Amino acid sequence: MVERVRVVRADRGAVLVLPATSAGDGSGPDEGGAAAERVPLDRDGTLPLLDARSHDVPSVGDWLVLADGHARIEPRRTALVRDSAGRTAQTQTLAANVDVVLVAEHLDPDPDLGRVERLLTLAWRSGATPVVVLTKADLVPDPDGMTADVAAVALGVDVHAVSVVRDEGLDPVRALLTPGATLVVVGPSGAGKSTLVNALAGREVMATGGRRADGRGRHTTTHRELVPLSGGAVLIDTPGLRGIGLVADADALATTFADVDALVRSCRFSDCTHEREPGCAVLEALALGDLSERRYDSWRRLEREAAYQERRADARLAAAERARWKRITQDHRRGRGPGAPRP
């Protein structure tokens, strides 16, 4: 028998899965109360039933196919990936098979434009469509002006200001919850992600933080969790992302910084470093005030980070390749490898 299930939560020791019909595949009416099933994981975090050669670790949003005592992770359509801090650790998949990444940022305290740019790059890289949601609009006198400021750095991205306490501005976000759609909410701790998820779900599904004087939350959410909604969409709430590592991707950077990318293309030298060259269109735009110092710095920082991450990924790849050859050579000596001498 073949069963298709979706990962609701992936803890260290187990994954919680839901059958397809209640996990937002849009294929059936939502029964709302379908119980999640717990599948324990092996010590290395892999599914015990999984094809032994596969070392994929299931992530929230993954589709698993369970058939004849085997579990297989379906290829991910999209994946929100972060660079894990450790030197040896690989990248970490935050959410799989996501259609829309809601980048949540608070209006009070002031939104951090650099963080929005960073999360947008992460979102573009995932393959999903980013949408910015500016929360706590009720706490500021001019939410529209602030929204315009954020929209100016979120090129080609819809930006919505919302107030959950006043139930204002949520309709365009609700419109994204189409049957079968998967949305993930990312943003800093205290941005109001869980509050937003509860408002969109129409019920208290995630615990939210108490108010603090500085407007920040207290890291209330501690795990990622997929929440099936009654309309057939699913929402994934994530804990506040702190110092989120960018995963290198020049395309995603060029999309987030489409304005800078257009300038780069018209620099006189194709290998322009945009630091001192004559005919550098980026420096010219800076001098004319067409490009702000802030955005220029933000772009440079993310570029450097992406380049560093890419080099590190290459080093990991090279190490993995060396390890593979070492194994093959050892197997060969033990007479197990292909082409090994007959005993």
Ligand SMILES: Nc1nc2c(ncn2[C@@H]2O[C@H](COP(=O)(O)OP(=O)(O)OP(=O)(O)O)[C@@H](O)[C@H]2O)c(=O)[nH]1
């Ligand atoms: N005034 C106002 N407060 C809000 C709004 N949305 C959220 N808050 C408050 O902001 C605080 C943080 O909200 P949470 O939803 O817990 O934030 P979070 O982003 O999930 O935080 P973590 O779980 O730590 O990542 C809570 O006290 C909320 O009540 C809003 O629209 N207006």
Ligand SMILES: [Zn+2]
């Ligand atoms: Zn240049």
